[in-house]
Amino acid sequence: MKRRDFMQLSGMGIGALMGASVPVLGNAVPLEYLLEPRADAATKKKLADVALNAAKSKGATYTDVRIGRYLQQFLFTRENKVQNIVNAESYGVGIRVLANGTWGFSATSDVTPDGIARAAETAVAIAKANAKIQKEPVTLAPQKGVGEVTWKTPIKKNAFEIPVQEKIDLLMKVNGEAMKNGAAFVTSNLFFVNEQKYFASTDGSYIDQDVHRIWPTFTVTAVDRQAGGFKTRDALSSPMGMGYEYLDGVATEKIPGPNGLVGYRNSYDMVEDAILAAKQAKEKLTAKSVQPGKYDLVLDPNHLGLTIHESVGHPTELDRVLGYEANYAGTSFATLDKWKTKSFNYGSKLVNIVADKTQPYTLGTVGYDDEGVPCKEWDLIKDGVLVNYQAIRDQASIIGEKESHGCCYADNWSSVQFQRMPNVSLRPGTEKRSVADMIKGVDKGIYIIGRGSYSIDQQRYNFQFGGQLFYEIKNGEIAGMLDDVAYQANTQEFWNSCAQLCDKDDYRTFGSFFDGKGQPSQVSAVSHGCPTTRFNGVNVINTGRKI
Structure with a gap:
């Protein structure tokens, strides 16, 4: 895929996806933006302390701050065409406070000390305004601070590092094999999400987390043109908290079932499932209707x-x-x-x-x-x-x-x-x-x-x-x-x-x-x-x- 075509598809994707009610939480960005790091943990700790101190100086009794970078890549195809490719990034800070026994919240995309301080002060002002109509003070269950810790989804392959062409090739193969085995129409999609979240609170926690999710899916349609009927079968995949290893086919764990049916656990053969789906969609065209x-x-x-x-x-x-x-x-x-x-x-x-x-x-x-x-x-x-x-x-x-x-x-x-x-x-x-x-x-x-x-x-x-x-x-x-x-x-x-x-x-x-x-x-x-x-x-x- 040529870079010019790729960028055009990326820009088109946001509007098309929103029309399809698929939530895109961010702005369209070039692919390389998804692979470039933002602030490191030490920098984020300094920024978080700005929020904690600013809120406390304005009267907050509790504060937590979340510095978040949210990445998405969505790929959409139909038959032999790429419909949309979306790369999105959202980066900013959310600050929540308790003041006068009431919650206040403010957020900003200005990830600078001044921007964060202003957001913290706004959160406190909102809490104090809310307190005028609060009937009962908020009661927080105690939580001991955990200090400086990290957590990562234990992925083997970062999906965002896999070339887009490789992903498109997979979807084209899924579609092609489904068509060869009786599908009249087929759509296939890949969804990848990465949440880079830094949390800090006045309890004494500074938590850096890197969360990955993946979802491969498709729908095949078989048509009886003579009778004017059609039947579909969706993918039997499951969205997972994994990296691209879920799709690499190296360790596909199949669950056998009666009548040749299979399920998958912790790995997924998307092509195999598409072939089976096409055959089963055709079979559904002549299946007996159930007796209530x-x-x-x-x-x-x-x-x-x-x-x-x-x-x-x-x-x-x-x-x-x-x-x-x-x-x-x-x-x-x-x-x-x-x-x-x-x-x-x-x-x-x-x-x-x-x-x-x-x-x-x-x-x-x-x-x-x-x-x-x-x-x-x-x-x-x-x-x-x-x-x-x-x-x-x-x-x-x-x-x-x-x-x-x-x-x-x-x-x-x-x-x-x-x-x-x-x-x-x-x-x-x-x-x-x-x-x-x-x-x-x-x-x-x-x-x-x-x-x-x-x-x-x-x-x-x-x-x-x-x-x-x-x-x-x-x-x-x-x-x-x-x-x-x-x-x-x-x-x-x-x-x-x-x-x-x-x-x-x-x-x-x-x-x-x-x-x-x-x-x-x-x-x-x-x-x-x-x-x-x-x-x-x-x-x-x-x-x-x-x-």
């Missing part, structure tokens, strides 16, 4: 991860429970009275769901959250019972916690940090069990793979989920592909129907790269791990016009 009724569902991790996200991850966000998100993201059926009883059966005794920001290779994993709190793991649902929520420093006391859970996040230096979903995952079963073993025990069921369309109410209670691939199970065997499948339930009913889990050898992650929340809206990235899981007697509907 009650079925036992065998749900693959690439599918169940989304159900976990919507029906467990969001309802256990404490700000939702308290009504803070009611205007935009909704509330939660998992109210405080249910938690206080310590006996609310969210699911069956097999359901053990944990929150964490420590699991390797996942999207939410960092060393410290955006309040400087060391990340950890904690139980949300234990033996089927709701036992906890997701809480940050100014929420912990509400639920009797002595410390934050370490799940505070802002998507940019210019955004104020608030509670965001950590990785929320279903623990695997303890008995040795493969997917094939699980299917053998099902008389009438459906095996569902991949994320599809979904709908869920404002309290995250009543829902409907589709998928990518559906296979009928009869008398313990796969009997063929189905179509027009969706299942309906409410959250408590669904999780109480959980009857069987595969073991750790089948455990995989699903991810959401652009999860929205808040006003003004912010995005975050989060993973959800689980094994293939069986749910008994779930209501299945037919979403098509043929039965």
